[in-house]
């Protein structure tokens with residue numbers, strides 16, 4: 045059907061439509077022939093009836109059949125730009141429409157926001173000074189083929205765009221002075237930032253794993269060589285090796301936790317979790333650690349329940365991390381206080397307060413970054429991985445909850461989770 049000429053398709057459609065009339069005409073002709081009428085006269089009359097039937101249906105059939113709807117804009121060149129512009133106005137990426145001599149005929153609101161307002165009809169070079177973009181536009185106009193380049197903007201903020209120029213194809217017989225070109229800007233700054241974060245993360249994770257691994261290898265070589273017959277040294281080295289292996293497995297566990305959390309970050313949890321027994325459970329599970337570091341965890345809980353929508357295991361992980369940090373970095377002989385607030389009409393809040401050395405203000409905004417530590421040595425000596433608060437942040441984001449950190453050097457730190 046596709047490759048038949050339009051007039052053939054309309055004729056077929058019309059014949060189908062006039063089928064009853066044509067059949068009646070044929071029947072009358074046959075009856076006339078059977079009655080002994082002259083065959084030439086009958087044939088002539090039949091032909092006349094067919095032509096009349098089809099002829100009369102021509103103007104009426106076309107709009108009804110609508111085989112090839114022809115949009116008005118294609119006939120009227122002036123409307124083409126309006127048609128393109130109306131579509132581009134709805135896009136949230138910056139787009140400009142250029143004429144065949146590279147003047148800007150239209151720019152959408154996103155382009156106005158990114159590159160400022162400018163007089164319509166001005167040459168593209170009055171708006172964009174990048175030689176790369178201007179060369180690309182000239183080439184697209186000359187060859188009528190799409191092109192794209194990567195473009196960096198330093199001001200007002202650093203941004204990276206994929207800029208693409210492409211001809212707008214209406215039909216093949218488009219006159220040269222009615223050609224349009226679309227220049228679009230896809231902002232990939234965020235994608236680049238995430239790429240950089242990922243590669244930093246892989247580098248950091250490999251580095252963190254390589255350190256204990258190198259230490260393990262060193263001790264194995266020593267036990268095989270110089271300490272081959274030294275039972276006492278071997279025992280000591282095996283103890284250190286166990287510590288290093290445990291550190292590696294903690295790190296791998298934390299990395300797996302983070303990647304699992306990333307996978308489900310967009311799904312909000314929907315269980316009802318009562319924080320009162322949950323905090324009691326976390327306190328009990330951390331009692332041995334608190335004992336080791338000489339700190340006491342004191343819970344300040346309201347009467348009754350304090351329910352939030354959440355994932356129980358993940359919330360246990362949040363409060364375990366916060367209370368464990370408070371014990372590890374808090375001061376020996378002092379208490380770690382945990383307050384649960386559940387006032388009517390106010391958000392449920394849990395605050396973990398320690399009386400440790402505090403965190404200097406410049407570090408506070410970066411604490412939830414992966415592997416960020418105020419002191420690497422301090423964190424390592426306390427069996428830290430540098431991932432605890434990153435995990436906390438991920439879980440809280442999924443729970444639509446906030447983490448508020450307040451710290452005063454010399455006095456202590458408080459971490460508040462607000463649901």
Ligand code: ADP
Pocket residue numbers: 365369370373374398400401402403411416417418419423424427428429430431432433434457
């Ligand atoms: P780590 O495994 O090193 O404890 P976290 O992500 O849990 O990693 O914490 C990041 C860093 O934040 C820690 O290395 C430490 O420097 C600092 N920090 C976290 N909690 C406290 C706290 N309660 N008091 C002082 N510093 C803290």
